[in-house]
Amino acid sequence: xxxxxxxxxxxxxPTVARVRFRFPIAGSHVTxxxxxxxxxxxxxxxxxxxxxxxxxxxAGAAAQYNDxxxxxxxxxxxxxNTLEVKAVAGRYDEATVVHESLHAAYDLxxxxxDGNAEEASAMVxxxxxxxxxxxxxxxxAAVPIFAxxxxxxxxxxxxxxxxxxxxxWVGNAEWQALRLxxxxxxxxxxxxxxxxxxxxxxxxxxxxx
Numbered sequence: 001x002x003x004x005x006x007x008x009x010x011x012x013x014p015t016v017a018r019v020r021f022r023f024p025i026a027g028s029h030v031t032x033x034x035x036x037x038x039x040x041x042x043x044x045x046x047x048x049x050x051x052x053x054x055x056x057x058x059a060g061a062a063a064q065y066n067d068x069x070x071x072x073x074x075x076x077x078x079x080x081n082t083l084e085v086k087a088v089a090g091r092y093d094e095a096t097v098v099h100e101s102l103h104a105a106y107d108l109x110x111x112x113x114d115g116n117a118e119e120a121s122a123m124v125x126x127x128x129x130x131x132x133x134x135x136x137x138x139x140x141a142a143v144p145i146f147a148x149x150x151x152x153x154x155x156x157x158x159x160x161x162x163x164x165x166x167x168x169w170v171g172n173a174e175w176q177a178l179r180l181x182x183x184x185x186x187x188x189x190x191x192x193x194x195x196x197x198x199x200x201x202x203x204x205x206x207x208x209x
Contacts (some may be wrong), residue, residue, distance in 0.1 A: 004044060004051040006088035010097045011041040015132050019098070023121060023170045025113045032102065032121060036109075043108055044083075054084035062096045064087050065103040066208050079105070080095050081209075092140055095129035098101050114202045115193020119151075120178045120187070121160050124170065127153035148174075148181040169177045 001008075010016065019035045043049040056073050057064055064086045070078050078084065084099055088094055099122045105111070106118055127149040130140050141150045155171035179199060188194035199201040 001146070003053060003085060003088065004186070005179050007051050007083065007085060007097055008044060008086065008099075010040050010094045011037045011044075011101055015094075016098060018132060018160065019125060019128055020051075020167050021124065021128075021170055023117065023124075023160050023175055024172075025117050030111065030113055030117070030121065032125070033167060037098065037101055037204055039108060040104045043081075043104070048081060049104055050079065050082045050110070052078070052082050054086060057084065057086070060094060063100045065100040065107070067107040067208070085112055091130065091133045091135045094133070095126045095135070098113075098129050099123070099126045104206070106205070108209050110207050110209055112207070113204065114198040115205045116179055116183055116195065116198030118190060118198070118205060119182045119194040120152075120175070123149035123178060123182065124152050128156065131157060147180050147198045148178050152178050184186070 015032045019037070020099040022029050040049060044051060054064065057068045061085070066078055066080060066082045066084065069080045081104070081105060085093075085097060085100070088097060100121045102125050103118065106113070111151060123145065127141070127146060131150065131153055133147050137150075141147045152170055152174040154173050156168055159168035182188055183195050185195075189196060192198075193203040193205050
């Protein structure tokens, strides 16, 4: 099975079909639902988003979505709207696909939100996927930022289990803790919209579709 086919199986699969939540942003809110990921799957099938194995991602990164073109260390260019995925060989890889596909959805849908909230919501998707597929802990949640995301995801799972109708809200305290944890994480802290620049100044990633 091709890498693209494996990505599509995740995005159109039964676990993603359960992902749904809302979070506050700039006096409004953003809604994440299965349709968010189906939109990305359709874009992949239509050739608007390309799935490609990476050659030079930073250490520890299993996948990356490029909303704009980037130049590799060897001088070659990765086109915009490329989802770079090393492998889809297990539940954590699948969760990573969901995480990066949320970035793709925000880009394709021209969603207006700061980069810190974008990263935090993608972390929630990672945690939800890992929890709903029973991926053993500590494993994925041993990393502090994922442990914080896990708490946010658990507030949603409790609502799922109670049969709360519609799209549940993230817990406010857990969400704010996650946003701060993302902003202070060395991966994001002073490196663009995901860190302090997004949390305090509202800086956004390019969402040009």
